[in-house]
Amino acid sequence: MATFKDLIVWQKSHQLVLKIYELTKLFPREEIFGITSQIRRAAYSIPSNIVEGKKKKTIPHQLSFINIAEGSLEEVKYLLILSKDLNYIEENKFNELIKDSEEIGKLINGYEKFIKNSKP
Numbered sequence: 001m002a003t004f005k006d007l008i009v010w011q012k013s014h015q016l017v018l019k020i021y022e023l024t025k026l027f028p029r030e031e032i033f034g035i036t037s038q039i040r041r042a043a044y045s046i047p048s049n050i051v052e053g054k055k056k057k058t059i060p061h062q063l064s065f066i067n068i069a070e071g072s073l074e075e076v077k078y079l080l081i082l083s084k085d086l087n088y089i090e091e092n093k094f095n096e097l098i099k100d101s102e103e104i105g106k107l108i109n110g111y112e113k114f115i116k117n118s119k120p
Helices: 008-024 035-055 059-085 091-116
Strands: none
Touching: 008 035, 008 059, 008 091, 035 059, 035 091, 059 091
C-alpha cells in the first residue's frame, strides 16, 4: 500500500511549502506575525491535510480533509496576490508560484475524483 509520500499531489504541495518558506525569509520583518506567518500556515496546511485525509477510514472523512486542503490552497493564492501588490515578491516569482498552485489545484481535483470513485 502506497504512503502519502507516493502521492504526486503531496509531493508538489510539499515543494510549494518549501518555496513559500524560502520566499518569506525575504519579507519585511514587520510581517513576521502577519503575512509571513499566515501564508506559511496556509501553505503547510495543504500537504498536512492531504496526509491526514489519506489515513481516514471513510470516503466522507477523506473528502473533508481534501476540501480543507483546497481552501488552504486558495488562501495561499490570495496571499501571493497580496504579497505581490505590496511589492514583497517580484512578478516572475509570483507567476511561478501561481503556476505551481494551479497545478496543485488540478492534482487535488484529480485526487478528489479518485477518492470518490474508490470502493469503501
